[in-house]
Amino acid sequence: MSDAQAIEGGFAAPVFDAQLVFRAVMDGMARPGTVQSVAGLASPPAPLAALAGAVALTLCDHDTPLWLDPELTLNSAVKTWLGFHTGAPIATTPADAHFALVSRPSTLMALENFAQGTQEYPDRSTTLILQLESLVSGPELLLEGPGIERMAMAAPTPMPRHFVEQWKQNKGRFPRGVDIILTGPEGIACLPRTTRIKTMES
Template identity: 50%
Template sequence: MRNEATALDGGFSDPVQDAQAVFRAVMDAMAGPATVVGVQPPVAPPAPLPPLVGALACTLADADTPLWLDPALDRSEAVRKWLVFHTGAQIVDNPAEAAFALIGVGSALPDLDAFAQGTQDYPDRSATLVVAVEAFDGGAPLTFRAPGIRGEKTIAPCGLPDDFASQWDESTRSFPRGVDLVLVAGDALACLPRSARLTAREA
């Protein structure tokens, strides 16, 4: 059972190939914002860390990566130990110091401006947020324009804060500053890079 996993269990069985497969999925999703991309998470972390969120952490984080966890994940000693063992990342208490943030429950996503936004000269010093949502449909429809989207693309993630659309709209006005999001639901992900501008949303 996942609850019984130790820090040594549940990592990539083939670290190079597994990480490459997850990384390719992320790059495909970043290249096509708001497009759902399927990926089998090749890890089994302890609960309550969702498997694909764990796989993304193992792929994107390393010893030079400050990592922030939402309160539910941070309270789990098993999750903290698993992440440190399998990524080498330093877990930080202040979201503004994080290069990556893991949010296990999307509805509890903190305000986007709590995270590093980068600067005009160094926009790459911003945070990437990996956010678990309930599903990629059933929520309020959000329509985006962005490089990589032909015309417009609509996605309706279920399980984000009620004010997410207004927060995202405000955040992207600071482009090239701002955060990037990787949304995760089950065995699929979708990316919202900071270049994705919200054009329409459900009233």
């Protein structure tokens, strides 16, 4: 793939498209687990999916170091595309990342390896953008917490290994901890660190 091909596929209407995606992310954070329907609006090189790429274009810039999982790191076209459209520097370690772009969540390292923020500056943590096969066809998770009236259900797949236990530890670090943006064919859903998650069996 040529450099010219690697930088095609950005937002057709950058301001308008970024506003649409940003609104979907904000609505998702305000109502954890709900699927916000939004088109990808971008066409990044494979294996980066359209909506995960669109979220990266919306949130990342030259001040936000971006960590890529191994599959994306090895893809020069993806790195060129992200660099051209966002200007975000590539973080060499997950602890240095403001955002993390994950194409294979099932093989993701433990959440504790990413920046957790501090008690004084909890926002200095990593927001993970997970690229999923589906937001609705995985094992059902029960969600509780701010933004949820009583209880909500989500069924994203595939998720990181031992996710529910990892998330319990993540919530235990509050106000520190990571937040997660889920992207899939159906749209965007979010899991802010304030959300409690358990399985149907627990």
